[in-house]
Amino acid sequence: MVQNIIDVRNLSKSFDISSKEPGLKGTIKHFFRRQTKSLKVIKDISFEIKEGEIVGFLGANGAGKTTILKMLCGLIYPSDGSILVSGYLPFRRKENFLKNITLIMGQKQQLIWDLPPIESFYLNASIYDLDKFEAKKRIKKLSEMLEIDEELYIPVRKLSLGQRMKSELLAALIHEPNILFLDEPTLGLDINAQRNLRKFLQKYNKETNATICLTSHYMKDITSLCKRVICVHEGAISYDGKLNLLLKKLSPVKEILIVCRSEKDATKLENSGFTIKNKIKNEITLKIENNSITSSLKTILNNFDIEDLFINEPPIDEIIGKVLIKKDYDI
Amino acid sequence: MNLKKYLEVYKKFLHTSLASELEYKTNILVDLITAILSLIGSIFLLSIFFQNNGYIGGWKFEQALIIQGIYTILNGITNTWFNPNLTEIVKHIREGTLDFVLLKPIDSQFFISLKKINPSGFLEIMLGFFLLFFCIRINQINLNLSFLTLSLITISCSICILYSLWFFISTTTIWFVKTWNAIEVLRSFLYIGRFPLNSFSFSLRVFFSIFIPIAFITTIPSEVFLGLSQLWKILLEVIVAAVFLITSRKFWLFALKFYSSASS
Numbered sequence: 001m002v003q004n005i006i007d008v009r010n011l012s013k014s015f016d017i018s019s020k021e022p023g024l025k026g027t028i029k030h031f032f033r034r035q036t037k038s039l040k041v042i043k044d045i046s047f048e049i050k051e052g053e054i055v056g057f058l059g060a061n062g063a064g065k066t067t068i069l070k071m072l073c074g075l076i077y078p079s080d081g082s083i084l085v086s087g088y089l090p091f092r093r094k095e096n097f098l099k100n101i102t103l104i105m106g107q108k109q110q111l112i113w114d115l116p117p118i119e120s121f122y123l124n125a126s127i128y129d130l131d132k133f134e135a136k137k138r139i140k141k142l143s144e145m146l147e148i149d150e151e152l153y154i155p156v157r158k159l160s161l162g163q164r165m166k167s168e169l170l171a172a173l174i175h176e177p178n179i180l181f182l183d184e185p186t187l188g189l190d191i192n193a194q195r196n197l198r199k200f201l202q203k204y205n206k207e208t209n210a211t212i213c214l215t216s217h218y219m220k221d222i223t224s225l226c227k228r229v230i231c232v233h234e235g236a237i238s239y240d241g242k243l244n245l246l247l248k249k250l251s252p253v254k255e256i257l258i259v260c261r262s263e264k265d266a267t268k269l270e271n272s273g274f275t276i277k278n279k280i281k282n283e284i285t286l287k288i289e290n291n292s293i294t295s296s297l298k299t300i301l302n303n304f305d306i307e308d309l310f311i312n313e314p315p316i317d318e319i320i321g322k323v324l325i326k327k328d329y330d331i
Numbered sequence: 332m333n334l335k336k337y338l339e340v341y342k343k344f345l346h347t348s349l350a351s352e353l354e355y356k357t358n359i360l361v362d363l364i365t366a367i368l369s370l371i372g373s374i375f376l377l378s379i380f381f382q383n384n385g386y387i388g389g390w391k392f393e394q395a396l397i398i399q400g401i402y403t404i405l406n407g408i409t410n411t412w413f414n415p416n417l418t419e420i421v422k423h424i425r426e427g428t429l430d431f432v433l434l435k436p437i438d439s440q441f442f443i444s445l446k447k448i449n450p451s452g453f454l455e456i457m458l459g460f461f462l463l464f465f466c467i468r469i470n471q472i473n474l475n476l477s478f479l480t481l482s483l484i485t486i487s488c489s490i491c492i493l494y495s496l497w498f499f500i501s502t503t504t505i506w507f508v509k510t511w512n513a514i515e516v517l518r519s520f521l522y523i524g525r526f527p528l529n530s531f532s533f534s535l536r537v538f539f540s541i542f543i544p545i546a547f548i549t550t551i552p553s554e555v556f557l558g559l560s561q562l563w564k565i566l567l568e569v570i571v572a573a574v575f576l577i578t579s580r581k582f583w584l585f586a587l588k589f590y591s592s593a594s595s
Binding site (some may be wrong): 074093095124126216 | 344350433435
């Protein structure tokens with residue numbers, strides 16, 4: 001049986017936030033009498049993650065995804081509740097725990113700006129107690145997986161964003177962690193660089209059975225990497241489960257465009273009891289429930305003279321967009 | 332603590348920061364020229380103070396030069412290690428890159444205090460030592476083992492006090508976010524350390540001994556050079572240094588509990 005590697009129980013986090021009124025008067029008031037209020041950004045959440053799972057955290061900006069990741073890796077102390085990651089209390093940041101995890105943030109970098117990435121890799125290797133031979137072996141293996149070579153010897157400031165992100169990944173994975181926390185890793189990357197990064201993460205997960213917790217605003221990252229998603233809405237979990245179930249729930253019907261041989265066939269199909277979205281000459285668009293797609297298509301193909309057929313999936317961004325603004329999904 | 336690992340990491344720190352600095356040759360050259368000109372300027376200023384009066388606060392010009400020498404060494408150490416690293420703490424906290432430091436299996440204080448090095452500060456340290464050797468000759472100081480040991484102890488304590496003060500201020504960034512001004516004030520107070528403590532009024536002497544211990548940083552090591560220091564003063568400096576170092580460490584660990592990281 002696969003064990004839970006992350007166990008979160010009734011976790012909450014509050015921050016003291018100061019607010020300021022606009023204008024000079026507000027600025028002066030803010031300077032002399034700063035008003036702060038305690039804001040509960042994470043509200044009593046619980047979940048478990050199994051070893052080797054890739055879990056996507058979805059939510060609007062400010063929903064609390066990054067705060068959850070930062071509490072999981074031990075950067076932020078929780079205000080309430082308990083977290084166990086790989087058997088450790090993360091905020092104690094024990095050496096063996098830190099050797100097990102890594103955090104990659106798309107918008108922040110740890111590589112030394114003026115030097116080639118290889119220098120940062122060897123620095124990290126010494127921090128993680130790796131000897132030169134082992135470090136060299138791992139750099140070679142990871143650079144092959146990430147398809148970077150010459151870039152290792154070019155100063156970071158001269159690398160493209162995509163090359164820099166690959167190098168950041170290598171720096172973060174040199175100690176072969178078994179839990180990866182990724183906070184918007186594809187932020188700002190072009191489509192090809194995003195695809196390469198996703199391919200790498202899939203491969204890394206497959207080869208090492210590493211657990212991956214990921215936040216991203218690019219739905220392609222989530223759909224191609226995560227079978228399971230945790231949706232966060234205003235600090236609370238609104239959905240925790242399989243991504244395909246969520247998609248089915250949020251989009252229960254598919255649109256099927258059927259091109260008939262003649263307008264007469266289209267009219268015949270129109271009157272056959274299917275839900276019609278629209279009909280233009282010999283083209284007719286039907287709305288069919290996900291669970292009856294196969295049987296409905298069989299009926300149509302057997303009984304009508306069809307020239308062509310297209311199944312339109314609703315745009316995933318649109319579906320996920322619904323999750324980000326809704327509080328609860330009971331599936 | 333695994334000493335071998337820390338030495339290995341420090342070797343890498345030295346290597347990477349030297350390599351980073353050497354990327355900008357002109358900058359190093361300008362820094363070197365600035366260090367030389369700054370020392371010449373300071374000695375010139377000191378000589379003006381002593382022009383009309385042979386003694387200030389009971390110190391001759393040749394003796395006051397010792398304070399200048401120690402100040403130059405400390406300023407060199409400040410420019411080599413404290414300035415590039417401890418000012419970076421503010422940046423780390425403001426931008427949230429402290430996250431990377433805290434998630435490394437290495438002591439975070441060690442990492443942020445020693446990661447960078449500014450090689451041009453080495454020249455200042457060397458110039459300070461040259462000035463001290465010159466002072467040893469003109470003041471006819473007898474070099475013996477106890478003198479060297481006491482000098483080394485007091486200068487090391489001065490470095491610890493200065494580091495702790497700076498680190499303490501930088502740590503407050505976790506709550507106050509911007510503390511550049513406080514560091515500038517500390518540096519300004521350090522300039523005062525170029526002059527003998529006795530040349531100030533009683534109230535200022537008390538202030539610079541208790542609140543901002545500039546007296547311990549330059550005057551006591553200088554008194555050791557001249558054989559004027561009493562044992563209790565040296566012991567007091569050791570105690571002050573230890574208390575400052577331990578307090579700054581405890582304060583850092585305490586402050587980290589309040590670190591909320593920058594938002595993404």
